Amino acid sequence: MVKHWDLFLAPYKQAVEELKVKLKGMRAQFEMQGLHSPIEFVTGRVKPIASILDKAQKKNIPLDQLEEKMQDIAGIRMMCQFVDDIKTVVELLRRRKDFEIVEERDYITQKKDSGYRSYHVVIRYPVQTIDGEKNILAEIQIRTLAMNFWATIEHSLNYKYSGRFPEDIKARLQRAAEAAYLLDEEMSKIRFEIQEAQAVFSRKQEAKGDER
Numbered sequence: 659m660v661k662h663w664d665l666f667l668a669p670y671k672q673a674v675e676e677l678k679v680k681l682k683g684m685r686a687q688f689e690m691q692g693l694h695s696p697i698e699f700v701t702g703r704v705k706p707i708a709s710i711l712d713k714a715q716k717k718n719i720p721l722d723q724l725e726e727k728m729q730d731i732a733g734i735r736m737m738c739q740f741v742d743d744i745k746t747v748v749e750l751l752r753r754r755k756d757f758e759i760v761e762e763r764d765y766i767t768q769k770k771d772s773g774y775r776s777y778h779v780v781i782r783y784p785v786q787t788i789d790g791e792k793n794i795l796a797e798i799q800i801r802t803l804a805m806n807f808w809a810t811i812e813h814s815l816n817y818k819y820s821g822r823f824p825e826d827i828k829a830r831l832q833r834a835a836e837a838a839y840l841l842d843e844e845m846s847k848i849r850f851e852i853q854e855a856q857a858v859f860s861r862k863q864e865a866k867g868d869e870r
């Protein structure tokens with residue numbers, strides 16, 4: 659049993675606050691260098707106690723094993739503009755020295771039955787406390803703005819329907835997820851074409867400069 663939730667959740671709260679600062683810092687560094695940031699924005703939350711209890715019951719996790727078995731008590735979300743940015747963000751996370759990646763789950767190439775798409779990275783993060791270092795698990799979900807749009811709305815509807823969607827709604831949500839994916843693809847193509855056009859334009863400008 660968890661007797662003192664405040665004490666139990668304290669390192670998770672600290673981890674979420676620290677990770678938000680650190681990961682938002684990456685965005686700031688891209689901006690400072692005048693580069694496209696693969697990170698659009700970062701949010702974070704500690705799972706509410708009621709959701710921890712619900713999930714523990716659903717997944718048969720004994721409450722004295724929450725630390726090892728519930729990976730998303732500390733949750734961070736990183737939103738990207740383009741699908742390709744997700745790869746860049748995952749690479750950046752793999753190169754960091756302040757935490758260790760323990761698992762990666764690719765729900766982008768392997769979407770969930772619901773239609774959900776995101777890339778999940780589970781990390782072991784050391785929190786410094788007055789009693790020494792405490793390693794906690796945290797889940798970082800990396801997704802595009804379109805994937806986030808879909809997941810946010812589906813999540814709130816799920817709550818409303820207590821996880822039991824009528825079949826027609828389920829099918830429409832799956833179609834909406836496909837539409838979000840096509841939107842991502844189209845945006846990536848538009849971006850690529852603009853970049854190509856810019857490259858051709860600058861090559862022409864350079865050539866003109868050489869002629870003079």
Ligand code: 0O2
Pocket residue numbers: 678682698699700701702703
């Ligand atoms: P700014 O100045 O808005 O850029 P927090 O403690 O507030 O940093 P929290 O509580 O985990 O984070 O999440 P919250 O408050 O929902 O959102 C965190 C950051 O993401 C905030 O920015 C929001 O403005 C930004 N955000 C949320 N939704 C969107 C969105 O749809 N698009 C964009 N571009 N940003 C969004 P900051 O970091 O407080 O600073």
Ligand code: 0O2
Pocket residue numbers: 705709713729730733763770772773774778808809810812813
């Ligand atoms: P929250 O805080 O309400 O978002 P499981 O619960 O078995 O699916 P597991 O094994 O812990 O999950 O890991 P998984 O599937 O990698 O990650 C679970 C989290 O991913 C969920 O957390 C959601 O945040 C998100 N997620 C997974 N599937 C879906 C989906 O179909 N729709 C939406 N909107 N989000 C999804 P929780 O526990 O729901 O917590």
